[in-house]
Amino acid sequence: MTATATMTRFNYPTRIHYGSGARRLVASAMQENKWKHALIVTDRGVVKLPFMTEFKGNLEQSGLKADIFSEIWGNPVKSQVMAGVNAYKTSRAELIIAVGGGAALDVAKAIALMINHPGDLFDYEDGKPGALPINKAIPPIFALPTTAGTGSEVGRSAVVSDDVTKVKKIIFDPKLLPAQVFVDPELTLNLPAEVTATTGMDALTHLIESFLAVGFHPMADGIALEGIRLCAENLARCVAMAKNPPRDREEFLHVRGMMMNAAYMGAVSFQKGLGVTHSCAHALSTVCDTHHGMANAVLLPYTMKFNAKAVPERFVRMAQAAGLSPATPEAFIKWTIELRKQTGIPHTLKDIGVQESQLPNLVEVALQDGCHQCNPCPVSEEDFRQIYKAAFEGKV
Numbered sequence: 001m002t003a004t005a006t007m008t009r010f011n012y013p014t015r016i017h018y019g020s021g022a023r024r025l026v027a028s029a030m031q032e033n034k035w036k037h038a039l040i041v042t043d044r045g046v047v048k049l050p051f052m053t054e055f056k057g058n059l060e061q062s063g064l065k066a067d068i069f070s071e072i073w074g075n076p077v078k079s080q081v082m083a084g085v086n087a088y089k090t091s092r093a094e095l096i097i098a099v100g101g102g103a104a105l106d107v108a109k110a111i112a113l114m115i116n117h118p119g120d121l122f123d124y125e126d127g128k129p130g131a132l133p134i135n136k137a138i139p140p141i142f143a144l145p146t147t148a149g150t151g152s153e154v155g156r157s158a159v160v161s162d163d164v165t166k167v168k169k170i171i172f173d174p175k176l177l178p179a180q181v182f183v184d185p186e187l188t189l190n191l192p193a194e195v196t197a198t199t200g201m202d203a204l205t206h207l208i209e210s211f212l213a214v215g216f217h218p219m220a221d222g223i224a225l226e227g228i229r230l231c232a233e234n235l236a237r238c239v240a241m242a243k244n245p246p247r248d249r250e251e252f253l254h255v256r257g258m259m260m261n262a263a264y265m266g267a268v269s270f271q272k273g274l275g276v277t278h279s280c281a282h283a284l285s286t287v288c289d290t291h292h293g294m295a296n297a298v299l300l301p302y303t304m305k306f307n308a309k310a311v312p313e314r315f316v317r318m319a320q321a322a323g324l325s326p327a328t329p330e331a332f333i334k335w336t337i338e339l340r341k342q343t344g345i346p347h348t349l350k351d352i353g354v355q356e357s358q359l360p361n362l363v364e365v366a367l368q369d370g371c372h373q374c375n376p377c378p379v380s381e382e383d384f385r386q387i388y389k390a391a392f393e394g395k396v
Contacts, residue, residue, distance in 0.1 A: 013154055013268060015180040018261070020253055022184035023055055023144055026097065027062035029180055033140070037065040039093035041084055041108040043072040046100045046146055051187060055099070067091040069111075075285055075292070076103045076110075077163045078121050084111040088139070095140040098178065101199065102150030102159075102292070105143055109158040109176045112139045121160065126172035127370070134173040143178035146187045148238075148259035149199025149293050151206065151267025153181045166286045167365075183264070185257035189249075193242035197343035198293035200235040200259055204339075205277055205296040206266030207231065212307055212314055213273030213374040220272035225321040227265035232322040232335075234258040236342040273374025277303040280387060283365035288354055297345040298352060301336045302391040308333060310377035337396060348394040359388050 007019040017025050030038065038059065046052060047070035059066045069087040072080050088096065088111055098108030114121055116136040123132040143153035152158075157172040188196075204227075211224035234255045241252050280303060281295035308315050308329040315329035324331045337347075346352050354362075363384045366372070372379045390396065 014177050016154070016183060016264075017180065018183040018257070020184065020186050020257075022182040023051070023187065024058060026055075026142060026144070026182055027059050027064060029142065030059070030064055030095070031062065035094045035140070036063075037091070037093045038067075038095050038097045038142075039088045039091050040066055040068045040097045040099055041072070041104060041111060042068065042070050042099040043101070043104045044070055045073075046070070046104065049190070052099070066097070067093065072100070072104050072107050074103070075161055075166070075168075075289065076107045076159075077161045079163050080107055081110040081114065081121055081160055084108070085114045088115055093139075095142065097142045097144065098153075099144045099146065101145070101147040102152045105145065105150070105152035105155075106158040106160060108141060108143075109152075109178075110160050110171055112141055113158070113171060113173070113176065115139055121171070122162070122169050124171050124173075126157065126170045134175065138175045141176075141178040143181045144187065145181075145183060145260065145263070147191060147195065147199040148188060148256070148263040149202040151203065151264040153178060153183070153267075154264045155267045161286070166289065168282050168286060181264070183257075183260050185253045185260060188256045188260065189245075189252060191242060193239050194344065196242045196259075197235075197239045197345055198291055198297055199263070200231065200238060200293075201297035201300065201340070201343065201345060202293035203259065203263040203266045204228065204231045204235065205281075205300055206270045206274070207262065208300070208304070208318060209275040209277055210266065210269040210272050211318060212311060212376045213270075213275055214376055215272055215374070217272040220269040223265050224269040225317065227262045227269065228318055228321040229323070230258050230262040230265070234262070236339060239343045274371040275303070275375035276306065276372045276379045276383075276387070278371035279366045279369035279379070280362070280384070280391075282369045282371065283362045284349075284354070286365050287358055287361050290352060290354075294345070294352060297340060297343075298347070298349060299387075299391055301333055301340070301396045302387050304333050304336060305390075305396055306379075306383065306387055307376055314376070333396065349388070349392045350394075354392065356392060359385070359392060362388050
């Protein structure tokens with residue numbers, strides 16, 4: 001299949017090329033902008049995949065130069081960013097091509113920020129008193145997502161942890177939004193079922209929490225509801241196909257592609273805000289080094305039970321988007337539990353290795369996280385304690 005056979009292009013919130021083979025359009029996009037040298041930023045797993053050799057070779061066959069920085073793994077930390085900054089400056093590249101999941105994409109944005117900005121990365125933390133201004137040139141970024149989860153390819157922020165404390169820091173600026181995004185479902189065809197499940201549940205959590213977040217933002221709400229519909233139709237199918245790939249490759253590409261759309265729709269919609277699920281999940285990543293998508297997936301029914309009493313009418317609308325009948329808050333929460341079963345997500349925090357002795361620390365960290373400030377109802381220290389207790393014991 002050629003890169004232009006089924007290609008769709010649109011601009012929201014940035015230039016997006018969507019379709020099988022979209023990665024093969026990167027070379028021409030570089031040439032159109034007269035860029036000749038790129039640093040590909042990816043992670044230790046993706047760099048070993050066959051398509052990376054093909055992708056780099058395609059750039060070189062087009063007369064372009066591409067170096068690779070792939071020292072990214074796990075939840076991204078500042079030291080990975082600074083190693084990437086050194087790689088960029090050593091290579092004398094003109095732009096960054098970010099290839100991978102949320103970790104690689106976030107690190108790529110942070111690298112771009114630190115090319116021309118002085119001081120420490122966390123001097124630019126969003127909301128930090130006395131934070132340094134982001135007022136210097138930032139190298140252009142192209143993004144090629146290889147998962148359908150964070151939607152970082154259309155985001156304006158990077159989430160990076162402190163190497164020592166593991167506390168997540170958010171760096172935000174509109175200039176961090178990638179200049180062009182190449183959404184290629186072929187890049188996700190070989191994604192393992194477990195990664196498909198956890199990243200897909202991450203996307204769903206973004207969509208749900210943004211729809212529930214306080215504030216008036218009808219555009220974000222509309223995008224969130226459509227994204228929930230796409231997840232309801234495709235997430236379980238996508239995981240099943242990852243376990244047993246169908247003979248119909250085009251069907252697989254379609255389902256994978258719809259989940260990639262849902263993922264970046266989640267990232268667009270959560271500019272409205274997130275909520276208690278993310279505060280709880282961020283704490284899990286900090287205290288237990290839990291994968292972010294897994295943390296969201298395990299916590300979701302418990303946090304939704306907490307929120308349902310505050311905005312039941314919103315749960316009805318989400319249930320309708322998911323195609324449930326009856327469309328009730330109870331049906332929606334039950335659906336999230338069933339979806340987790342279908343996709344192989346564990347039911348409790350205990351199932352993913354969390355120790356009961358860690359719960360007080362989780363509460364403390366979650367309470368300090370800013371995401372729950374946008375939750376549809378206030379979340380107290382005791383509320384966090386009860387949510388974690390329920391998630392540990394499996395009582396929805």
